[in-house]
Amino acid sequence: MKLFDTHAHLDEEAFHPDRPETVQRAIDEGVETILTIGTTADSSQRAVDLAATFPNVYAVVGIQPNYIAQMKPGDWERIEALSTTDKVVGIGETGLDCYWDYAPIELQREYFSKHIHLSQKLDLPFVIHCREAEADVVELLKQEAKNAPLKGLMHSFCGSPETAAACLELGLHISFAGMLTFKKNDELRETARQIPLDRLLVETDAPYLAPVPMRGKRNEPAFVKHTCACLAELHNKTAEEMAEITTANAKSLFKIN
Template sequence: MQLFDTHAHLYDSSLLPQLNEVLGRAREVGVRGVCCIGTDLETSRQAVELARSHSGVHAVVGFQPNHCHGLTDADWEALLQLVDDPTVVGIGETGLDRYWKDCPFEEQWFWFERHWGLAKSRDMPLVIHMRDCEADIVHFIEEHRKDWPIRGIMHSFTGNWNTASKALDAGMHISFAGMVTFKASDDLRSVARRVPQDRLLIETDSPYLSPEPLRGRRPNEPGRVLHTLRCLAETIGVSADLLAEQTTRNAVELFRLDEQFESL
């Protein structure tokens, strides 16, 4: 089986000291690749460092919306320099968040637009975070409608079908994390059932939110993406092997990794 974890924060202090073991366990269950996602300048730099030093790890760099307050043009310039590194395969995570109050919403919107423009100008996929702001994300998509489709991911998706279908129409992929495996997530599973299989991705969002049957066991790690894959396969009614192959192919194509890319 071949798996691809499209979203992990491998530099987290709960994972970094045991990273070789973590990646070894992922390799054992068939994970071929992991995208390591930055949330600010420091962690974006760490993501690039980890991608340089571990085959099968790829970097995505950007400022997560809760880390945008007070950003300067100098910060943005520094990010632009990172984007040129050959290990960088995407821009993010970016997006909008009304749950935490770390950054005023207008400021989040401003930086989301900047990330979006960067992804578009570099023709790189955009990794989008959305929390408690589905209507705003739909608004953002509609406002930029004329300039879509754009390649990108609605990451750790927990929204409804309306939002998913708007994102799909705009050309995006939908990625599911541990939440889709939770017993109470019937609504989310019915959204997953409607997503075309060539637009589906899986992720762990490590170290957060371990999937069932490991819910609550921290830290989450890339090898656990297998549980999310199995849950999705059962939800959709396809074999786990087929869905693993499909979601890995989707990731390889979306991030434009050579089919023969170096495995984990």
């Protein structure tokens, strides 16, 4: 099975004790590629360093909306500089978060647009974080799409069918994480069933929200196979077929051979 984890945070402290072993376990489970995602300027630098360390790890750099208000002078310029370094394949994670009150929404919107513009300048996809902000995210994306085509993905999607449809219409991919496997999430599974095969991606969001049957454990890229298997069942595919589909989609989107 050939898998592609489109979203992990390998720089997190949770992986300090056994990062090389974590990457090797993923490889042993068929995970060919892992994207490690930046959330701050410092974490984006660590993502770039990890991509330089592990052959199958690539970096996505950006400042997550909850950290926008904590930016230090020069942090955005650091992201711009990192975005052109070797093995950086995307911009983010960016987006809007109305669940936590860590950053003013107008400031979040400003930097969401900045991330999109940087991604368009470099012809790299952008990675969207959306929490209790679906209407605002779709509105901003529609505005940005008037200026240039959008290329990116909704990460760890858990939104409504309407939001999914709007994002698909804008040309985005939809990525599902462990929450797809949670017993209570029948509506999310029904939404996932409606996503066209050529727009589907899978991820872990490790070390957070491990999928069934690993709930309660630290999540890690090796566990992406469980979400992939759930997605396969929803689309009447084998796990191997869904792994092949989602991996091909991710390689095409992020331009990784």
